[in-house]
Amino acid sequence: MIKIENLEKVYKTEEIETTALNGINMHVKTGEFVSIMGPSGCGKSTLLNVMGLLDKPESGSYKFLETELLTMNDKQRSNFRKQNMGFVFQNFNLIDELTVFENIELPLIYNKVPATERKRLVNEIIERMNIVNRSGHFPQQLSGGQQQRVAVARALVTKPKLVLADEPTGNLDSSHGNEVMELLCELNEQGTTIVMVTHSSHDASFSNRIINLKDGHVISEKINKSRTEELI
Amino acid sequence: MQTLLMHLNTNNDMFKLNLTIALRNLWKNKTSSMINVSGLAIGLASCMLLLLYVSYEWSFNKQTKDDKNVYQVMINFDGPAGSISGTGTSTPNTIAPALKETYPAVKAASRIGDADTRLIANGRNSFKKIGRFADADILKIFDYTFIAGDEATALNAPNNIVVTASTAKLLFGTTDVLNRSVRFEDRVNLKITGVIRDLPDNTSIKLDYLMPWTLFENLYEWTKRPMWTNNNWTTLVRLNPDANAEMLNASIKGMIKKHVADATSSPMIFPFSRVHLYGTFTEGKSTGGEIEQLRLFMGLAIGILLIACINFMNMATAKSEKRAKEVGIKKTIGATRASLISQFLIESLVLTLCSAVMAIVLVEVFLPLFNNLLGIKMNIVYANPYLWMSLIGIVLFTGVVAGSYPAFYLSSFNPLQVLRKRRSGRGMWSVSLRQVLVVVQFTFAVILIISTTVIYRQIQYLKNIPLGYDVNQLVELPQDGQLEAKFELLKERLMKSGAIQGICQLSGSMADYNSNFWGMEWPGSTETDRHMVFSQLATTYDFAKTTGLKLVEGRDFSRQFSSDTSAMMLSVSAVKVMNLVHPIGKIVKYQGDLRRVVGVFQDFIWGAPYRKQDPMVVAFRKEGTGYVTLRLNPANTPSANLAVVERIVKDINPAYPVEFKFVDELYGQKLKSQKILGLLSNIFGGLAIFISCLGLFGLAAYSAEQRTKEIGVRKVLGASVANLMQLLSLGFLKMVVLAIVIAIPVANYMMNSWLKKFDFHTGISWMIIVMAAIGTIAIALLTVSYQAYKAAKANPVDALKYE
Known part of the structure; x- marks a missing residue:
């Protein structure tokens, strides 16, 4: 599904240049659950952002289902993003002024989905995420785990081909963290492709494949046999 | 079609959602929202009140259709050496007919009498209302709205009268009063031939009823004589639309001098709509007037609105930085820049709209108080399209300006930037702009x-x-009807009653400069001294005693000196400009008569208090009536004194209501x-x-x-x-x-x-x-x-x- 070649990204400030990505080559197959790991500053978040079209690399190629994305202009990128990708953040990034239902509905509005259809889709996902009795609440009224469920629901409601998760359990205690990981697994089993950045090898163990980064390079790649076999 | 509808629908949904966010945001920050909305509302309301006042003053005398063609005749007075010493609004009774007869450019011309309150009665009750005499042409100059009667003939016969709707209601309780009879000044019966809608408050020609000039001439025989140099009345003209006022002015300049060889005045027409605001003249040219003050108020109005807008913008931008996260999320999910811009603009417009609604409420609540303070009658005409246009304009302007910074600045953020390190959104520029504001x-x-x-x-x-006289407890009333002939009786009875300490009759009010002259001659005066302008007041006995005026030398007019009937008093500054070393006993030629100076008094403030007072002459003249001035007895309460005075005055002069004015109020x-x-x-x-x-x-x-x-x-x-x-x-x-x-x-x-x-x-x-x-x-x-x-x-x- 994704083919990345020779990706380079340099952050410049007035004094220093930091190479965040230094010739990354990787691929993600449809239906895969890939974890990206590595120490702080290794470039894993940058990679995720590039994959999510939130950031632009200096050079390289990024093909998504044979479409080259790096040559697109901002508007095309934004359109592509909202049609194909969903995001889950460490700090949830829900809009405080909107209810659970409205937060989940928001991407559908931006995708110009008609109202009745929106209602159906949102209710469906709310049910699936087990947050039906929370749909009228505001984010502050929920626990961290519940907030992340809402965030996952919001990421999935548009039925994206790819879900990008940036440390989704980083702000959660272990039991809530596990809940979220199980949820992601479940989604993956139902066919959603997931790329996740994480610090935690426990979380990574839920995925099919683990990519290790250091200083902007892919230093190793490991197939998680238990999960992969299970999948097959 | 289907897709278009869908598109509209989703846009609509986005709008609704944005509005929801805006309102919830407002609700969450109740205090700051209140500060923001009410601050702007107070600013808007202040601005509206001030502008209302400005427009009230601005539209003074502009209510008539084609008001540009209406002119007032002014009189320029010759000063020494070809200069113009002053410009007045009172004209002789001959100008209007002459203008109309001689100049085809003059479509209509009317003499208009002064705005005194005069007695009008419906048979049982009498009222003192503003009644004016005018030529029938006044109905061609102004477009009074006739509720009843025929505009073309209403003032054609001497015993006709046109009343305003409220006067009609006062007299008869209805406006259906055509052909009914009223009694004027207890002298003649008049037939109502027209009922007009009440005049606006901001006109110079205020009136409650209008009578033909011919009636004026019948009632007061002396006014029939053409008098080219007796300036007593207002003259208004309406020119043809294509007339050239400049040219007309050039040709009418010598009009008075043509009839009276030694006249020193020349007429000039001046736009009627400008008289109120540009009424200060130097050398016969308008050099400003109330307009200067009006500009000040306009500046104040704009300034206040600006302050309120700055507040609003500052708060909106300051808060918007907190909203960066929301922008980041929305952008990640797929919001376009345009949708974010519109969101912030909508938000600030909603706020501005709330403020505008609040402002209108504030204006409505405070307008009566404001009117009361200023002593005028303004109201908001909601049917006025300009009101709405300017209000919507202000709302749009404030909303867009206040919303544009967050809208354009925040929506330009890279979502990563704001979601990661939130502070980077705070640029130097925004901070310093806020400081500048x-x-x-x-x-x-x-x-x-x-x-x-x-x-x-x-x-x-x-x-x-210091006024120069004792203004407290001083009361004056017009010397109407019998009060002139029976003045001595009045004096005797009032003095005996103990309600007053002094009484005198004066040619004019003590509170207002009302007469001047030049051409006086005295021992040692030169030809140029003849051009010196003096103010003048005529009186009989007890002037100084009643008013508390300070005498510096000599004495007040006294019965003990029979020659005092041809005596005069001078003010200190008059003595100074006349260069008289020993003024008492000097013989002065005043108004053609020789008079002896018997006293010198301290200057008192008669004209504007902030101007130097003209040198002044007070002459003894019995027939120069106008006002009765009384000093109340401080031993009793003023109301008790006035009750006694009213009873006695009413007794002597029953046909007239008694109208007191306190001189300190007039001052x-x-x-x-x-x-x-x-x-x-x-x-x-x-x-x-x-x-x-x-x-x-x-x-x-x-x-x-x-x-x-x-x-x-x-x-x-x-x-x-x-x-x-x-x-x-x-x-x-x-x-x-x-x-x-x-x-x-x-x-x-x-x-x-x-x-x-x-x-x-x-x-x-x-x-x-x-x-x-x-x-x-x-x-x-x-x-x-x-x-x-x-x-x-x-x-x-x-x-x-x-x-």
């Missing part, structure tokens, strides 16, 4: 404080200028326009300062909130509450001090040029400036320190946990 706002506020104080002090100063009228200026600048200056402080309060709150973490860290490291308050207040203090530094010279310059208009004026003492500076700093500090204290006292753990 605060400085502008406070500069304006300080200028207002200084100006208001100076204006207040000047008015106090003018109030305290107060002289400073009316200064008082309005003082009043308005006090009210709106205070409001401007209040709004500025509201803004500062909001900004301080925001700044304290933004620095929560910093404050927490500092506190953990050992900073005291005082340290932190200083830290938070200092930034604001610097801006306020800068504003003061800018404002002082500006205010100083403005007020100095304002004070120059007065012959007598106070200075701008450094005390005022120091007080204004200290006051502003104190208010600003108080405002900011509340927020600073709150932030500094907060538990640092809460601050650090957050993030």
Whole structure:
């Protein structure tokens, strides 16, 4: 599904240049659950952002289902993003002024989905995420785990081909963290492709494949046999 | 079609969602929303009230259709050596007919009598209302709306009368009064031939009923004679639309002199709509007038709105940075820039709209009070499209300007940037712009404080200028009807009653300059002295005793000297300009008669209190009647005294209602326009300062909130509450001090040029400036320190946990 070649990204400030990505080559197959790991500053978040079209690399190629994305202009990128990708953040990034239902509905509005259809889709996902009795609440009224469920629901409601998760359990205690990981697994089993950045090898163990980064390079790649076999 | 509908629908949904976010945001920050909305509402309301007043004054005499073709005839008086010494609005009774007869450019011309209240009765009750005499042409000059009667013939016969709707209702309880009879001044019966709609409040020709000039001539025989140099009446003309006023002015200039060889006056036409605002003339040219004050109010209105807008923008931009996260999320999910821009604009427009609604309510609530203060009758005409246009214009402008910074700036963010490191959104530019705005706002506020104080002090100063006579307990009433012939009887009975201490008759009111002359001759006077202008007043006995006027030399007119019937008194400044060393006993030629000077009195304020008084002559003349002036007995209450006086006056002069006027109240009228200026600048200056402080309060709150973490860290490291308050207040203090530094010279310059208009004026003492500076700093500090204290006292753990 994704083919990345020779990706380079340099952050410049007035004094220093930091190479965040230094010739990354990787691929993600449809239906895969890939974890990206590595120490702080290794470039894993940058990679995720590039994959999510939130950031632009200096050079390289990024093909998504044979479409080259790096040559697109901002508007095309934004359109592509909202049609194909969903995001889950460490700090949830829900809009405080909107209810659970409205937060989940928001991407559908931006995708110009008609109202009745929106209602159906949102209710469906709310049910699936087990947050039906929370749909009228505001984010502050929920626990961290519940907030992340809402965030996952919001990421999935548009039925994206790819879900990008940036440390989704980083702000959660272990039991809530596990809940979220199980949820992601479940989604993956139902066919959603997931790329996740994480610090935690426990979380990574839920995925099919683990990519290790250091200083902007892919230093190793490991197939998680238990999960992969299970999948097959 | 289907897709278009869908598109519209989703746009609509987005709009709804954005509106929801906006409203919930407002609700969540109730205090700051209230500050923001009410600050803007107060600003808008102040601006609207001021502009309402400005438009009231501005549309003075402009209600008539084609008001551009209506002119008032003015009279220029020759001064020495071909100059023009003055310009007056009173004209002789000959100008109007002559103009109409001679010049085809003049479509209609009318003499109009003065606006005295006169007696009108319906058979049982009589009322004193403003009745005017005018030529029938007045109906061609003004387009009075006739509710009943025929405009073309209403004033054609001498015994006709046209009444306004409210006069009709007063007399008969209905406007259906055509052909009914009323009695005028207890002398003639008149037939109502027209009912017109009430006139607007802002016209110079106010009236409650209108009578034909022919009736005036029948009632007062002497007015039938053509008198080219007796300036007593108003003359208005309507020119043909294609007429050239300049050319007409050139050809009518010698009109009076053609008929009276030694006349010293020449007529001039001047646009009627400009008389009210541009009524100050030098050398026969309009050099301003009330318009200057009006411009000041306009500036004040715009300034207040600006202050309120600045507040609004500052708060909106300050808060918007907190919203960066929301922008980031939306962008990640797929919001376009346009949708974000429209969201922020909608938000600020919603707020502005709330403020506008609140402002209209405020204006409605305070308008009666405002009218009362100013003594005028303004109302909001909601049917007026200009009102709505300007209101919508102001709302759109404020909303768009206030919303555009967050809209365009925030929507340009890279979502990553705001979601990751939230602070990077705070550019240097935005901070310094906000600081500039605060400085502008406070500069304006300080200028207002200084100006208001100076204006207040000047008015106090003018109030305290010694009048030259004792204005308290002094009452005057018109010498109507029998009061002239039976004056001696009146005097005797009143004095006996104990209600008064003195009584005299005067040719004019004590409170207002009303007559002058030139051409006096005295021992040692030269030809040029003949051009010297003196003010004049005629009286009989007890003038000084009644008014409390101070005599410097000689004595008042007295019965003990039979020759006093041809005597006169001079003011100190008259003696000075006449160069008389021993004035008492000198013989002076006054109005063609020789008169002996028997007394010299201290100058008293007759004209404008802030001008030097003209030299003055007070002459003995029995037939020069006009006003009866009384000094009430201070031993009794004024109301008890007046009750006694009224009974006696009514007894002697039963046909007339008794109308007293307190001279101190009349005198107060002289400073009316200064008082309005003082009043308005006090009210709106205070409001401007209040709004500025509201803004500062909001900004301080925001700044304290933004620095929560910093404050927490500092506190953990050992900073005291005082340290932190200083830290938070200092930034604001610097801006306020800068504003003061800018404002002082500006205010100083403005007020100095304002004070120059007065012959007598106070200075701008450094005390005022120091007080204004200290006051502003104190208010600003108080405002900011509340927020600073709150932030500094907060538990640092809460601050650090957050993030």
